[in-house]
Amino acid sequence: MISTKNNMKTENKLKSIKRLLLLTLPYKKKIFLSIICVLLVNSAELLKPYILKVSIDDFLVGRKVQTGFHSITSMGILYFIVVALGGFFSISEANLINSAAQSIMKNLRGSVFKTIQLLPLSYLDKTSSGSLITRATNDVEALSEMYTDVIISLFQDIFLLIGIIYAMLSLNIKLSLVSFSVIPVMFILIFSLKTKIKRNFKRMKSLIGKINGFMAESLSGMKLIQIFTAEKEKRIEFKALNNEYFNATLFQVRLNSILRPASNIFQNLSIALLLWYSVDKIANHTLQIGVLYAFTSYIRQFFDPISDLADNYTTIQSALVSADRIFELLDKKNILENLDAGIPIKKLNGTVEFKNVWFSYDNKNFILKDLNFKIDKGETAAFVGETGAGKTTIISLISGFYKVQKGEILIDGININSIRPSDLRKNVAVVLQDVFLFSGNIKDNITLNDKISDTLINSAIESSMAKNFIEKMPRKLDEPVMERGKTFSAGQKQLLSFARAIAHDPSIFVLDEATANIDTHTEKLIQKAIENITRDKTTFIIAHRLSTIRNADKILVIKNGELSEIGTHDELMKKGGYYKTLVEEGKN
Template identity: 70%
Template sequence: MKPTNLNMKRLKKNQSGKFHKINSIKRLLSLTKPYLNKIILAALCVMIVNAAELLKPYILKLVIDDFLIKRISQKGIYSITSMALLYFAVVAIGGLSSFAQVNLINKAGQEIMRNLRRRVFRTIQFLPLSYLDKTSSGRLITRATNDVEALSEMYTDVIISLFKDVFLLIGIVYVMLALDVKLALISFSVVPMMFFIIFLLKNKIKNNFSKMKSLIGRINGFMSENISGMKIIQIFTGEKEKNNEFLKLNGEYLKSTLFQVRMNSILRPAADVFQNLAVAIILWYSMSKIANHTIEIGVLFAFTTYIKQFFNPISDLADNYTTIQSALVSAERIFELLDEEDSLEDLDEGRSIENLQGDIEFKNVWFSYNNSDWTLKNLCFKVKKGETVAFIGETGAGKTTIISLISGFYKIQKGEILIDGININDIKKRDLRKAISVVLQDVFLFSGDIKSNVILNDNISEKTLTKSLKTTCALDFVNGLTGGIHSPVMERGATFSSGQKQLLSFSRALAHSPSIFILDEATANIDTHTEKLIQKVIEEMAQDRTTLIIAHRLSTIRNADKIVVLKHGEIIEVGNHHELMGRGGYYKDMIQDDTKIAN
């Protein structure tokens, strides 16, 4: 019978899933290479612990059979006292080995996690904006936190536990077969049923873990988004609606978590049931054998102890199975992110040009974010070094896109963008962005202090910092703070006004001595007094610098050397304010229409 399309799809999906799982396991193991010495030493300690676990029941078996049942006379070193000392020595060695193993594997595991977190964060830092545009912050946060933590548990607990349990099982099977083959086979008769249950549940557990990881990512994203936008929520009294959204999302996560709890609650009790069933079968079978002296009591005692030891690893394996499934799902998600390393921005690729002058030219530039709908169409313009050029147009005209392209955040599909006559694709992005400072409408301040927010950990002297604060009229309010430039900055600069944050943003831009100065709606959210201060700042900063301005306020663009008017991604007018007003075209209509541009 030929396989149906549906069956073929399922087969391909299963094969793909197996491939990803095997690939993830290989990559997880490859992360341990730098720490093999510690892991091998921990494994040796585990072997000693296992040997101790196997010896203890056998020593007690000898004591029971030889000294309690047969009451043989003590000869030489073979005595109750020597057996007691041997038992104590085995326990002590096992305990010390266990202590060493735990410390070694945890140290190796935490070092692996440190390196993995570093790789994940570095990857996120250098991801192209095109990737970040289509990926929620919640997903990235989940990979850097929850998913890494899931792997941490696997490295510190599960890997060495698996090694220990597997070799302990092998040792127990060997000792039980050596003591009594028939009794050992009877003991193992319940094991297939245990593994059958695990086999039935494994796919459900794995699929549910995938669902849980996805939901926690959505919850993290929802929380992050709503905390950032709490002001808007409260202004529009949307607390109830947002709360209902969260309750729905949280309810879905609760359902999947409870399902996981039910799965876990089956595995551990099942192992306990089969363990006690095996003990009961052994006791029932052995009673008549003990009566006719074909089985010794010490052997029966050792077997019941070994059975408990045998099922403890199986119970651990059942528990660890859920942890492993969680870790494999997390590993797939983390490696999916790390696989983006091939597309990361290389800031040092290209020609090194330390002092870009600021001549900018767009030659027949076509650009689309999704490779279908053109955002910019055949754009051509030149900006000479030291010129101030303003870009205006309705929302969606392509103004901010031009700024992003100049900074090298996206690659154009057609045409060329030249800085000082050099294609920006040939210039090191590190040098390119060092020459550009951008002041955005929505100022972002990091937690820390004023100094760190202005210099951004660059090699900028305190003298340069103070000068930039003074030039941008920010020094007065900074000196008025208790700590001056060392005054704390809360998350997103919550304790500062919009105007104060904007002045600090201008200080940040000036402190890095750019050749190209970009204002992207930088005066949109400030009061009239602060705007007047900023106008003076812009005039001073624009001297001997190429300045690009995106603004809707006439006061900001009136004195520009050139104004570029955009509509639907195309340039429709170019000139200074007086020239464009004299033409009586689209620009004049925008100026006169208060709904489009504010004086």
């Protein structure tokens, strides 16, 4: 069983590595050129000790005659040229690989954001925003570090090690074996730490996701925190999360701190063994000093890549954990919304019918039960009922955010699941109680960057009754909007949301508690805006205020997910049923 799990982990790791490498294919020319540069840099690194070995044995110790190219001066010039070329190709390699890596990250970040946009609400309802933010930021950054600092470095280190081993064996096989004698012990140490390192990286990624989520939630709810003086409690919550992440990070630092010092210890141990073995050989002139010097240089060069591999191992483990998390998100293609799938309908008439509709968020507890009603084009329908009766759920279903378990929802006689989602949502405009404004300006928040003419925008702000307060702004439609519209009142934001809905010219308007949390003056403006909106448009209204719903063509009374009553205000009051009870109790 354990063997099977390990095989699956290894298989998943290899798949992740393969997918990471496939991302480099569009930039194979740059990567190929960077590999050529790496080989040239390695060649320069391998030549430097050999040039010094020749200089020592032939001219400093051997006192050979210097003629032409074979001179100490020529060796010095050659050494300088090799160093200069090595530096030039090293810079070129860094620029090439970084350019390719940043392009890969840009595309990957775009893919993650696009995937998040297409995730259904049913998935987003159950997923922490912090987790998604972490994948789009921290996890992508971890991959960026791997591409820029690890892949080419790994390639460079491996080829440098091969070159050093070849050079050492060519110079002296016995000295090579003495030098390499400590390596098996070092690799045992490195790989004994790998399981702990990877497990801890997973824990760190999870914790940073929780911290991001907590920060985002706290910033969004800061006003509420301050109102209820809950700063201390939130600090305690954050401190617990922060301490947990601190401990995980500290443990990681301790693991990493073992690797490079251990490499330095083994490097010095190898040099010590080499000197111990060579002292007699030099004394009886069976070993040249230049060869020994070259070997000590090669050992230092050899253990530098070993140290890099140890450091890169932790980076690779972090990147593979991040890759798994990113690919897990990108692989949710089977649940992503395809906005272009279905029957293309540019303009809907707006007749909406629910036929035997049953709906549950968890496939167990039904919120809506056998719901049946029909709202014709141009009619205004109001939904009333106690909190939790299912009113907002009905609105979400009309927008196509969820799919029903039983029955069907028809618009113009067509099943809503058959209509292309992009066309459906262009024809359904929703005005919510909690208005969301994006950073930018007023115009951008009305158009949402769609191509809407200035004439239509001006008509929308006039019909929504937003023109008066916009005209008083110093920069009119270009007035800056801060994050979530913090500098606007609740009423102003609500009027802007009406303008946004009107500007997109939908066939169906949905007003979900759009008159809540506003003052009397703004309510009158919104009532006028609703009158302007509902002309010749199918309109669905959820509201607790009687003034908002009493003029509706149909009032649908929802009780425990079922349609209890339907009719006009007067008809339902005369009937003396559940609706009248709600009105008299002041719940609507």
